[in-house]
Amino acid sequence: MTVTTAELKKDLEKYLDLAETKPIIVENMGRMKSVVISYSMYERLMELEDAYWAERAERAEAEGYLGEGASESLLNRDRADCHV
Numbered sequence: 697m698t699v700t701t702a703e704l705k706k707d708l709e710k711y712l713d714l715a716e717t718k719p720i721i722v723e724n725m726g727r728m729k730s731v732v733i734s735y736s737m738y739e740r741l742m743e744l745e746d747a748y749w750a751e752r753a754e755r756a757e758a759e760g761y762l763g764e765g766a767s768e769s770l771l772n773r774d775r776a777d778c779h780v
Contacts, residue, residue: 698723704732 697714698721704711711720711732720732733741762770 697721698728700724701729 697718699711701722701724704720704722714720715732716734716736719737721728722730722732724730761767
């Protein structure tokens with residue numbers, strides 16, 4: 697469901713209730729601006745993000761570390777690419 701900021705302001709309580717069961721996309725001046733979700737959905741998204749980063753950290757640890765010199769070289773290369 698998509699609502700404008702004006703609609704959201706006019707009937708906030710209604711949209712907060714609706715957000716308990718489905719995301720509410722908020723449009724401002726023709727652009728998708730924000731999404732209102734329930735607190736339980738927010739918690740679930742945070743759990744998924746935590747699990748994702750934990751898995752990435754475990755994989756990185758299993759693959760080993762580059763070491764200080766290789767890490768510094770990689771970071772410097774990435775910085776140079778950003779300033780092109």
